[in-house]
Amino acid sequence: MIRLVDSSLRDGMHSVRHSFSPEQVALVAAGLDRAGVDAIEVSHGDGVGGSSIQYGKAAFSDEALIEAAASVVQRAQIAALLLPGIGTLTRLQAAQRLGASVARVATHCTEADIAEQHIGWAAEHGMRAIGFLMMSHMIEPAELAVQARLMESYGASVVYIVDSAGAMVPRTAAERVRALRDGLDGATEVGFHAHNNLGCGVGNALAAADAGATWLDGSLRGLGAGAGNAQLEVLAAALERSGHATGVELFPLMDVAEDVVASLMERPQIIDRTALSLGYAGVYSSFLLHAERAAAKFGVEPRAVLMELGRRRIVGGQEDMIIDAAAQLAADSHPAPTGSSGSA
Numbered sequence: 001m002i003r004l005v006d007s008s009l010r011d012g013m014h015s016v017r018h019s020f021s022p023e024q025v026a027l028v029a030a031g032l033d034r035a036g037v038d039a040i041e042v043s044h045g046d047g048v049g050g051s052s053i054q055y056g057k058a059a060f061s062d063e064a065l066i067e068a069a070a071s072v073v074q075r076a077q078i079a080a081l082l083l084p085g086i087g088t089l090t091r092l093q094a095a096q097r098l099g100a101s102v103a104r105v106a107t108h109c110t111e112a113d114i115a116e117q118h119i120g121w122a123a124e125h126g127m128r129a130i131g132f133l134m135m136s137h138m139i140e141p142a143e144l145a146v147q148a149r150l151m152e153s154y155g156a157s158v159v160y161i162v163d164s165a166g167a168m169v170p171r172t173a174a175e176r177v178r179a180l181r182d183g184l185d186g187a188t189e190v191g192f193h194a195h196n197n198l199g200c201g202v203g204n205a206l207a208a209a210d211a212g213a214t215w216l217d218g219s220l221r222g223l224g225a226g227a228g229n230a231q232l233e234v235l236a237a238a239l240e241r242s243g244h245a246t247g248v249e250l251f252p253l254m255d256v257a258e259d260v261v262a263s264l265m266e267r268p269q270i271i272d273r274t275a276l277s278l279g280y281a282g283v284y285s286s287f288l289l290h291a292e293r294a295a296a297k298f299g300v301e302p303r304a305v306l307m308e309l310g311r312r313r314i315v316g317g318q319e320d321m322i323i324d325a326a327a328q329l330a331a332d333s334h335p336a337p338t339g340s341s342g343s344a
């Protein structure tokens, strides 16, 4: 049995500049709940506590959004994402008080050790504790399994491989799932979170399921950072057709995607050259809008900025480097005249 987690109201926040209102959240969450989705993730795109100049100001507080979602669901669990260092444990505690019962604690794929306190607290306080290893394409499957074991040792009952950059293809996704499946205790489940920058979002999630992942993320209409996530309603149909039960009712899921989410989207969730460059260069999907803004400011190509970020191996939390890379590219293309000191 596959458990489906919807991320439209969290990863989708990147795509709408963190603007969803409690009313919009309630509409989408009610539709997802009717369709039988297991968990609905709600917060700023960068998790609880993410609203800031660095990551983008949200229109409403995480707490108001979580409360709105929790007030309309009958069956689905509400999930809160926390990136230690962006949000603190107190934000997770507040999320739990307001109705979140799933804690997804996210770290860069080599930094699982910073999640010990948060995963431990969630597991000890009745939440389902999930570890979320971001930018998982950047390290080899065996190294990823070592990090996953750390999260398991802190109390995570599920560890996710997170293809933040949408840089994986079905083979590399499946290799990582197999490495975690082999390295973790049999009781610990493996999850997969896809991005569609290389056009492989649903395919990667299917490959992950075939390799033993039992938790899969997606979002309605694919609403998410970069080219978006695995499109949830498409994934549900494709899983059913490939023999994986999800417990989700497909038509109500299609309906909330088309009748509610489609009209909330600010930009088409397509693989244009900038989104494709994210996957090709292996860059964090949530950098898309930041890179477009920085490129416009410095008069350079967004694609060039993303390729430079990939070359520098910049990871989440280093958003200021996007501006640095754009400024550097602008300076390289308009070098100061010989003999100039570069300052007035």
Ligand SMILES: CC[C@H](O)CC(=O)C(=O)O
Pocket (backbone or CB within 6 Å): 011, 045, 046, 047, 083, 106, 134, 135, 162, 163, 164, 165, 193, 225, 285, 286, 316
């Ligand atoms: C900034 C948090 C990030 O969006 C989490 C996530 O969904 C990912 O890494 O793909």
Ligand SMILES: [Mn+2]
Pocket (backbone or CB within 6 Å): 011, 164, 193, 195, 224, 225, 285
């Ligand atoms: Mn994501």
